[in-house]
Amino acid sequence: MLRIDNLVKTFDGERRRRRALSSGAEERVFAVNDIGFKVEEGELFTLLGPSGCGKTTTLRSIAGLESPDSGTIEVGDRVFFSGAAGRKTVNVPANERGLGMVFQSYAIWPHMSVFDNVAFPLQVKKRRERPGKREIAERVMRVLETMELGSYADRQATKLSGGQQQRLALARALVMEPPLLLLDEPLSNLDAKLRESLRYELKRLQRELGITSVYVTHDQTEALVLSTSIAVMRSGKVVQLGRPREIYENPNCKFVAEFIGTSNFIAGNVVAKDGERYSVGTEDGQLLVDSAADLPVGADVIVSIRPEAVEVSTSSRAGAVPNEWTGTVLTRAFLGEAVDHVVKVGTHEIRARGNPSVSIEQGTSIYLRLDPSKLALVPVG
Structure with a gap:
């Protein structure tokens, strides 16, 4: 297209x-x-x-x-x-x-009604391309109904709410088909x-x-x-x-991982590789990461960990699951739909986001579990 x-x-x-x-x-x-x-x-x-x-x-x-x-x-x-x-x-x-184009500002004509704002792009077309009055009226009302603005057709455009004015701007772009x-x-x-x-x-x-x-x-x-x-x-x-x-x-660089949402970043290097499972050595221990990235052993990498991919618990499952680290809760924040814990693990502070029913006090020793399939491997540089 x-x-x-x-x-x-x-x-x-x-x-x-x-x-x-x-x-x-x-x-x-x-x-x-x-x-x-x-x-x-x-x-x-x-x-x-x-x-x-x-x-x-x-x-x-x-x-x-x-x-x-x-x-x-x-x-x-x-x-x-x-x-x-x-x-x-x-x-x-x-x-x-x-x-059709919709701008950041609504760019509606304040001296016109809602109907006239939407009809204007059709009315100023070249004569040979301009629809007849009846077709213009039908197209305008059809798009106003789609935008749930049909009952406001005769109202002055400036007397609409902000959300309605934005829908009006969209209707004016859509009427051109x-x-x-x-x-x-x-x-x-x-x-x-x-x-x-x-x-x-x-x-x-x-x-x-x-x-x-x-x-x-x-x-x-x-x-x-x-x-x-x-x-x-x-x-x-x-x-x-x-x-x-x-x-x-699967961000392909640190910039994308930082810009899209929130991430924890842990620097390391690839110490082993088995198919799409990588073993990454870090200052605070080894991490297993599943990734389709094609990286050689010895490559410097960054492990990107989304807060919602970090599971926190007061009990250990060592040996039963990979990537279990121990740490201490530094702080917590209630967000309504979730609770954030910031956990000190060796030299790193890792943010974990989970169910609001789980809220662990500051200073508590806890276990972090990092599912290899939910981690991203980002090449350095």
């Missing part, structure tokens, strides 16, 4: 001269640096990363709001952009791409409870309507909840691409 190859984008203000080079060559700072990915029809594909990683620039390049330096952008059988450095062979204007919907952090201006509610509403709508979508966010939870696939970005590059569960459970 969407295909991007070798996309590069720099900005004139971000080219700096390397003083250290006698040649005076320019060092280019890339907003997007040679990225590529495919989005299949019906997918919700998320670009996830910290501020300044290039995710919004990528989205704006797809929309036609930014002109890349080089690369290709194709939607279906149409080429929207194609060119090499300094030479653009194709660059379709944004208003001719026919894509675009081949691709682009969403730039559309929920970031909402309060936490409403944001969580609209995540599931947006996911339901996307699945039911089968809309192919590209979604930009820096919110890891939002990406995990909504996405079919995720591209994690850093410094203008895609560092990992995969399904949400795959990225969460």
Whole structure:
């Protein structure tokens, strides 16, 4: 559906001269640096990363709001952009791409009613492409009903709540029946409870309507909840691409493991390998880890341990289970749906997250059990 190859984008203000080079060559700072990915029809594909990683620039390049330096952008059988450095062979204007876009700000027209806001994109189409008044009315009401805004059609747009205004912005994009919907952090201006509610509403709508979508966010939870696939970005590059569960459970580098959720990190090196089971030596003992990574004996690694993968107990099962370590509870925190324990194990402090019914006092000696299948092996570097 969407295909991007070798996309590069720099900005004139971000080219700096390397003083250290006698040649005076320019060092280019890339907003997007040679990225590529495919989005299949019906997918919700998320670009996830910290501020300044290039995710919004990528989205704006797809929309036609930014002109890349080089690369290709194709939607279906149409080429929207194609060119090499300094030479653009194709660059379709944004208003001719026919894509829907929802911005971080609602960008609704305050002087119009809800109905008129949604109808406007159809009314300003070229005469030969513009639907008749009856068809416009039918399409507008159909999408308003889908967004549960049908009863507000005659209301001024500014008299809607924040969540309703965001759904209105989405309705305005959907009424165009675009081949691709682009969403730039559309929920970031909402309060936490409403944001969580609209995540599931947006996911339901996307699945039911089968809309192919590209979604930009820096919110890891939002990406995990909504996405079919995720591209994690850093410094203008895609560092990992995969399904949400795959990225969460098997990060390919420390940056991804840190950025997606919370992890404990234990440095070590591979001392033995048997198929996909690795034996990793650490300062505080040996760990067995199941991993599909292809790493040689002697390799420096980091074992990434999610807090929910750590089991705590006041009794030992030594010999019956692998990876049992002893430690002392430093502190605990009640989170409502879970309890966090921070446990001192040798030189490490390990966070464990478990059932709220299990709460162990500070200073108690306990046992930690780490299931090898729930640990991730991350290569150093």
